[in-house]
Amino acid sequence: MQEHVLYGRIKEPIKQIKLEHVSFAYPFSKNEVLHDLNFKIKQGEKIAVVGENGSGKSTLIKLLLRLYDPSKGKIELNGNDLREFTLANYRQNLSATFQDYSKFKLSLADNVAVFRPGGNARIKAALKKAGLEALLKDKKIDLNAILNKEFANGTELSGRQW
DSSP: OOOOOOTTTTSSOOOEEEEEEEEEOOTTOSSOSEEEEEEEEETTOOOOOOOOTTSSHHHHHHHHTTSSOOSEEEEEETTEEGGGSOHHHHHTTOOOOOTTOOOOSSBHHHHHSTTSOOOHHHHHHHHHHTTOTHHHHHTTOOTTOBSOTTSTTOOOOOTTTO
16 A cells, blocks of 8 residues: 655645545444544535534544544545555644643743754744744743743733634
8 A cells, every 4th residue: 555645744735535434433332423424624614513512523533633543434635545644644734722632831832842843943833824923922922931820921821822
């Protein structure tokens, strides 16, 4: 099987994500959390995932992130099954913040690069890509600012900024 490479920043634009007959059951459970999902998300579309507690919203996102693979069916990115990408290559292009995310009492730079260290240029590029470049100007903080008010000269971010 040929590996599809996304290289560094995504090589080719994501034109479509497609779920085909996707079902998922957690290990050691007979009950499926998701059953026979079929839908497409095309480039530029915005969607909302809405449902009751326990209806599988977070599980769906974890499948898209390849934290899990479907029990049945497949998820495609630009027509390629996600399982054809190496995990490291696929995941370096993704980011997610779940409702139970952690705030680290570290510098702004360390919070941005906590799992993938890089230089200041890379960190500033990530802030820009996330729409947070004004954070450095508006709040008058630098990359070394500690993101917690418990520390002298520490600062706190808004929920959206986190």
